[in-house]
Amino acid sequence: MSPVSHGTFIAVEVDESVRGDTELAKRLEEACPVDIFLASDDGVQVVQENLDECVLCGLCLDASPPGTVNVIKLYDGGAVLERAA
């Protein structure tokens, strides 16, 4: 997994195994309230400019297979946002 980090506070990682999944890309695009995910013909794109808009809602985690999308709190020592129980 390679981190896609650009924002100061938040990084979002999408696992290689699902990055080309256009259906997942559409689900993520719909799920995220601040447009951090973009569905393209190539699959999931992370919109770097919007990363710091992340509200830690966890909807992207709910929309994806377990462990394939990680939201990393860079301001919190790299803690990973946990999926709501």
Ligand code: SF4
């Ligand atoms: S936690 Fe919410 S705001 Fe942050 S990337 Fe996921 S869906 Fe978007």
